[in-house]
Amino acid sequence: MKNIIYFFYFIKTSNWPRLKKHTNYVCSQFHIGKTKLILDIVKSALKYGIAFHEYFYYGFWQKNDKQRSEYASMGFMYRYQKKMNPIDKRDVLADKNRFDKAYAEFIRRDMMNPISSNIDDIKKFLEGRNKVVLKSSTGGGGKNVEIIKLDADVTPQSIQDEAIARKFDIMEEFVQQHEDLQRLSPNSLNTVRFITQLKNDGTVDIIGSSLRMGVYKNTDNASSGGIICKINIETGKLESNAYSFEITNPLYEAHPVSGVKLIGFQVPHWEAVKEMCFKAAAKYPDNKCVGWDVAIKQDGPLLIEGNHDWGARVWQMPAGKGMRKVLEKYL
Numbered sequence: 001m002k003n004i005i006y007f008f009y010f011i012k013t014s015n016w017p018r019l020k021k022h023t024n025y026v027c028s029q030f031h032i033g034k035t036k037l038i039l040d041i042v043k044s045a046l047k048y049g050i051a052f053h054e055y056f057y058y059g060f061w062q063k064n065d066k067q068r069s070e071y072a073s074m075g076f077m078y079r080y081q082k083k084m085n086p087i088d089k090r091d092v093l094a095d096k097n098r099f100d101k102a103y104a105e106f107i108r109r110d111m112m113n114p115i116s117s118n119i120d121d122i123k124k125f126l127e128g129r130n131k132v133v134l135k136s137s138t139g140g141g142g143k144n145v146e147i148i149k150l151d152a153d154v155t156p157q158s159i160q161d162e163a164i165a166r167k168f169d170i171m172e173e174f175v176q177q178h179e180d181l182q183r184l185s186p187n188s189l190n191t192v193r194f195i196t197q198l199k200n201d202g203t204v205d206i207i208g209s210s211l212r213m214g215v216y217k218n219t220d221n222a223s224s225g226g227i228i229c230k231i232n233i234e235t236g237k238l239e240s241n242a243y244s245f246e247i248t249n250p251l252y253e254a255h256p257v258s259g260v261k262l263i264g265f266q267v268p269h270w271e272a273v274k275e276m277c278f279k280a281a282a283k284y285p286d287n288k289c290v291g292w293d294v295a296i297k298q299d300g301p302l303l304i305e306g307n308h309d310w311g312a313r314v315w316q317m318p319a320g321k322g323m324r325k326v327l328e329k330y331l
Contacts, residue, residue, distance in 0.1 A: 003049045006075040010045055014052045022056040025248050032061060044068065049075020056247050057313055058322070070322030072312045080327055081289065084197075085308040089286035093308045096137040096170055106280055108302035111172035114163040122156040122171075131174035134159070136167055147174065147218055175304075178268045178296045184260045188214025191304055192231065192273060192294040193314050196281035197330055199288075204281045206233045206274070207289070207326060208315045211267060213242070215256055222314055227252060229262050230318035236270025238262050240318040273301045280306065289330070 023041075027034050044050045044060055051074040055061070058071055072080070085093070092102045100107055112125055114134065126132065129150055136144040146168070148154060163171065176182075181190045195207035209231040212220040220226040222245045230240035242252035242262055254261050267273070277292050280303060291310020294301050316323050 002079070003046050003075055006049050006051075006078070007042075007045045010051050010074075019052055019056075022053075022247055026056065026061055030061060037061060049073040053245075054313065057245060057317055067322065070324055071316060072322065072324040072327055074312075076324060076327075077309075077312050080331070081309050083331070084289040085287040089284075090308045092284055093287060093290065093306045094138065096135070096139075096305060099305060100170075102284065103280060103303055103306070106276055106303040108297070108300075109173045109175060111170055113169050114160050114171040115167075115169050117160075119156045119160065122159055125171065126150055126154075126156060126159070129173060132159075133170075133172050133174055134163055134166070134168040135170050135172075137169050144168070145219065175295050175297060175302070178298050180266070180268050181296060184258055184265060185213040185215075185220070185255055186258060187216060188218050188220045188226070189295055189304075190214065190220050192267060192292075192296070192301075193228075193310065194273065194277045194292045194294055195289070195310060195315060196277055196292065197289050197327075198281050198285055199330070202282065202285075204278050206277075208319065208323065209233050210314050210318055211238060212293075212314065213255065227256075228314050228318050229265075231267060233274075236267040236273070238265045238267070240320065243317040245313070267296070269296055269300050276301050276303070289327075 023034065023037060026032060027037055040061065041052055041055045044055050045052060048068055048071065050060065050071065054074060060068055092098050100111060110125070112121065114122055131150060132148050134146045134148060139145060148159065159171070162168065175189055177189055184190065190211065190213045193210045193212055195209065197205045197207050199205060211229045211231055212222065212226055214220045214226050217225050222228050227242035227244050229238045229242050231237070232239045240263065242255070252262065273294055273296065277294065280292060281290060287308055291307040293304040293307065295304050312323070
């Protein structure tokens with residue numbers, strides 16, 4: 001019954017032009033009849049709670065029933081995260097203003113509210129900076145974020161006007177990432193998605209970790225054109241090629257802009273990344289399973305945000321297999 005509810009949710013929320021493109025691509029490349037493929041998509045949604053897009057992201061048309069059942073589907077993840085991160089306890093993660101205060105020790109960057117601040121305070125914040133970031137405290141998925149280059153045309157008043165018009169209630173310093181990450185992927189701030197599970201005894205397990213990289217846009221979010229690689233949680237080295245939500249793209253052995261080889265790339269300050277996320281995971285135990293977005297500066301890591309509804313796609317796609325069993329043991 002629950003999967004029927006999810007099915008209608010998928011109908012309402014899917015990107016239908018992209019689905020059409022992916023359907024045509026798979027039918028053409030793998031010589032599958034369109035009716036047969038569409039029926040299989042419907043079957044997968046109803047049987048496994050797999051979103052229509054996930055069918056393509058996980059290559060379900062090439063997988064048998066056993067392999068399909070091993071994936072943590074969108075339906076499963078909704079139930080899992082509702083149990084691990086109760087809806088009435090999520091505000092500390094969902095609202096970026098609350099998050100920045102609650103996890104202040106891990107933020108390591110200056111910020112302010114450009115809507116409620118006076119012009120003199122905005123002017124002072126801008127002094128000595130080349131760029132700032134404007135965003136909404138309730139935005140997500142790489143949306144409602146804009147990087148502002150501070151040239152002669154930008155004034156404190158123009159910053160505030162834009163913030164008011166677009167409801168950007170956070171302005172923060174632009175994070176200059178570690179030189180190795182800048183060399184790897186120069187067009188965006190590249191972040192580690194580090195997933196933790198707080199256990200009943202107070203200890204923390206690592207569920208998995210991925211590196212998210214931008215390509216041609218200034219965001220590393222996969223839903224906005226970014227790519228993702230699996231990180232070995234022991235070594236901090238990349239151990240997969242890069243996956244994209246655009247399935248017509250190839251798997252990338254090297255970053256498409258920089259040409260840097262991906263497998264074997266060492267994420268800098270890896271032990272410090274793990275230590276920080278362990279501490280953050282234990283800070284507010286009402287939320288037990290969190291996907292942390294971590295930026296890494298030259299001198300170490302910092303938290304960008306914590307996600308109560310972290311997407312399993314970024315975790316499972318570069319793993320190349322379903323990871324549902326990893327989560328089921330905590331239920």
